[in-house]
Amino acid sequence: MSGKLKVAALSVAAVMTIAGGMRSVANAESMPPQEAPPAADAAAESPCHPLMSQSPARIAGVLNGVERYGSTYVLVVPQRLAESIPNAKAPGVKDLKVAVEGGSSAAAAARAVGITQITEYADESSAPFRALQDANDGKVDAAVMWAPLAGLGILELGLDGVVNVIAIDRPHAVPAAYTAAGINEPCAAAIREELDVSGVLPAELLVPVEIRPLLTRRVPPANIEEAHRGEAVFNQVCARCHGQDAVADPKGLAPVDLRYSIRRFSFPGFNYIVLNGRPERSMPPLRGTVTDEQIRFIYQYLKARSNKVLTSDLDNKPPASAQQNQTPEKGTNQ
Numbered sequence: 001m002s003g004k005l006k007v008a009a010l011s012v013a014a015v016m017t018i019a020g021g022m023r024s025v026a027n028a029e030s031m032p033p034q035e036a037p038p039a040a041d042a043a044a045e046s047p048c049h050p051l052m053s054q055s056p057a058r059i060a061g062v063l064n065g066v067e068r069y070g071s072t073y074v075l076v077v078p079q080r081l082a083e084s085i086p087n088a089k090a091p092g093v094k095d096l097k098v099a100v101e102g103g104s105s106a107a108a109a110a111r112a113v114g115i116t117q118i119t120e121y122a123d124e125s126s127a128p129f130r131a132l133q134d135a136n137d138g139k140v141d142a143a144v145m146w147a148p149l150a151g152l153g154i155l156e157l158g159l160d161g162v163v164n165v166i167a168i169d170r171p172h173a174v175p176a177a178y179t180a181a182g183i184n185e186p187c188a189a190a191i192r193e194e195l196d197v198s199g200v201l202p203a204e205l206l207v208p209v210e211i212r213p214l215l216t217r218r219v220p221p222a223n224i225e226e227a228h229r230g231e232a233v234f235n236q237v238c239a240r241c242h243g244q245d246a247v248a249d250p251k252g253l254a255p256v257d258l259r260y261s262i263r264r265f266s267f268p269g270f271n272y273i274v275l276n277g278r279p280e281r282s283m284p285p286l287r288g289t290v291t292d293e294q295i296r297f298i299y300q301y302l303k304a305r306s307n308k309v310l311t312s313d314l315d316n317k318p319p320a321s322a323q324q325n326q327t328p329e330k331g332t333n334q
Contacts (some may be wrong), residue, residue, distance in 0.1 A: 027261035034202035046155045048187040052128075060180035061132045063190030069147040069195055071171035072203040076143045076150055077164045078136055085142070088168045096141040099131035101149075105172035109274050110144040112169040115238040118144075123177060129153035136163065144168070145198060146175050151191035165195065171203040205288045206270065209275040214268040221298055222303065227310055230301030246305045254283065270299055 064070060075093070079084045084092045100106035103123035105165060110118050118184040120263040121130055129185055131143035145153070147167070154160055174284040182188070220226070235244060241254040248257040264275070274295050277285035291300070 005248040009311065014206045045185075047175075047190050048152055048155050049213070051152070051187050052156060055322050056177070057180060058179040058183070060195045061183035062185060062187050063146075063148040063152065063191070063211050064180050064182035065184045066148040066151065066191045066195070067182055068192060068202050069151070069200065070174060070182075072147040072200065073104075073144060073169060073172055074147045074150050074195075074200060075105055075110075075113070075166045076132055076135055076145060076154075077166065078138075078142070080165045080303075081141060084162070098142045098144050099134050099140040099177070101128065101131055101146075103177050104146055104175035106144045106146065109172055115144070115235065129157060132159070132163075133157060146178070146197055148191055149175070149178070151194045152187075154194055155190060157240075160194065165198040165200050167201045167203060167206060170202065170207050187320050202288065205285060208241050208271065208285075211268065211286060213270050214275075217268050217271055219267040220300060222309075223300055224304065224309065226297050226300040227240060227304035228301075230294075230297030230299070230304075231310065233290065234298050234301050237290060238298065241316045243314075245314050246302060247312065247314040248275055254281070258302050262299075262306050267299060274298070 017127070034168070047055050048062075051062060058252070075085075075088060075098070081096075083091075084090065085096070097117040097119070098110055098114055098115055099119045099121060100110060100266055101123065107118055107120055121127075128149060128153075131140070132150065133318075134140050135143040136157070136159060142254060150165060154165070158267075185259065231245075234242075234246060241252065243249050243252060243254075246258045248255050262270070271292075273283075274290065275285060275287040277283040286295075300311070305312075
């Protein structure tokens, strides 16, 4: 029995106990189990469910309350294609037949990632999720939509976990039909959470940071307090790939020992890599995840680790590069 059904069963039991005085919780739970509600009923429980019956102005206001994704367009791919289309750069993206809503930048966003087979639907406020529904039904391969509208559609149609949502292209304008001042309410928060959980990156994070503005960033003087603060940020944000306490695991995701490689980086160069990532080495960009101040703290921490101002119990491990280059000497037993 799911968590929701357990709560429902207990609620019924409690009502019977209070109303009847003699009916016990145990007796109520002995009633035949109820079936799980269909997707439509699950969608009806969403904080967004009543929204589509309200005025266009209110709908637009709530969607613009999802500020983090206000300029983002997404490719919505059904699970049947998820393995072949894991991201917007997958070779199969160019072969997709996609549906887009008229009156938006969806068609331009689709063309930007190489999609040419585009069916543009009329701008119908009465059927805002038609492209999404047709993708789910197999009438088209996928849909390209404004991210807040896609998030709302997933909640309304009960498609959570049924489709993959991928941010594509640079920032684009809000669809003309949904231009309004944002309203911050539970539905907007639910849409934002749906997009967050789906791993959608805001469009601004898809645009690389230029190196030129970073060249004016001067190397900060050594500061042990900032280094300690950088330790906490590093172990929270970076350690999963680069190793706890900056001690790399040669079999880990990023077997580069930053205690040594930090010596090769200029401060502007370090900022550039953190902000833009290294796609060729599967390092994601961290812009939007860490602040400029936190980048400075991480730099201070790595310099302190490199100069052995800060130490760790893991320091007796040889550098990852040394472990990788170790070969058995002739005649020795391994």
